[in-house]
Amino acid sequence: EPEVTQTPSHQVTQMGQEVILRCVPISNHLYFYWYRQILGQKVEFLVSFYNNEISEKSEIFDDQFSVERPDGSNFTLKIRSTKLEDSAMYFCASRSWVTFPSEQYFGPGTRLTVT
Amino acid sequence: ELKVEQNPLFLSMQEGKNYTIYCNYSTTSDRLYWYRQDPGKSLESLFVLLSNGAVKQEGRLMASLDTKARLSTLHITAAVHDLSATYFCAVDDHYGGSQGNLIFGKGTKLSVKP
Numbered sequence: 298e299p300e301v302t303q304t305p306s307h308q309v310t311q312m313g314q315e316v317i318l319r320c321v322p323i324s325n326h327l328y329f330y331w332y333r334q335i336l337g338q339k340v341e342f343l344v345s346f347y348n349n350e351i352s353e354k355s356e357i358f359d360d361q362f363s364v365e366r367p368d369g370s371n372f373t374l375k376i377r378s379t380k381l382e383d384s385a386m387y388f389c390a391s392r393s394w395v396t397f398p399s400e401q402y403f404g405p406g407t408r409l410t411v412t
Numbered sequence: 413e414l415k416v417e418q419n420p421l422f423l424s425m426q427e428g429k430n431y432t433i434y435c436n437y438s439t440t441s442d443r444l445y446w447y448r449q450d451p452g453k454s455l456e457s458l459f460v461l462l463s464n465g466a467v468k469q470e471g472r473l474m475a476s477l478d479t480k481a482r483l484s485t486l487h488i489t490a491a492v493h494d495l496s497a498t499y500f501c502a503v504d505d506h507y508g509g510s511q512g513n514l515i516f517g518k519g520t521k522l523s524v525k526p
């Protein structure tokens with residue numbers, strides 16, 4: 298069964314460093330998303346991406362964040378200058394389309410630890 | 413702005429008992445999802461509810477959606493230890509003009525004890 302994959306599974310970085318989190322969505326899906334979950338808290342929407350551009354972003358997704366689909370398969374989230382509060386689990390998700398029926402499939406997540 | 417409220421946030425149950433988790437949301441939507449999350453793991457899709465009155469069942473879990481009341485329930489029947497996990501409901505904000513991003517509740521941490 299096709300699945301969303303994410304690398305790395307765990308990333309440790311120092312405050313102020315740049316990190317890139319990678320995702321490979323399901324191959325025929327068209328909509329891509331990043332969510333984050335601070336430990337013990339709810340899952341929060343960061344950004345959606347369709348047709349090679351951002352569709353929507355939340356207040357969390359400030360100028361430190363960017364997303365890219367550098368080739369036909371990868372979808373990346375870059376954090377330019379990490380802060381301690383960026384420590385969280387980051388989930389990538391994809392879906393085929395937004396019309397009925399449609400479901401988002403989540404990847405296994407990348408745990409980001411900023412020290 | 414769409415808000416999603418779940419209750420209870422913590423639920424300690426004995427094996428064999430029944431209980432219901434509630435998910436209320438604040439604005440119109442007819443797409444609601446239930447996910448299960450084990451500690452340190454990703455989100456496992458349990459149910460997709462796409463219309464008013466939708467009811468789905470899988471094993472000891474049954475989910476329903478009332479779009480008029482903006483309420484979904486996840487009912488647990490005869491709980492077993494394996495159901496211990498955190499359960500999230502998530503609402504698709506497509507009526508708000510989004511491209512289907514999900515707004516999650518805070519989750520219900522379920523602990524089933526023998």
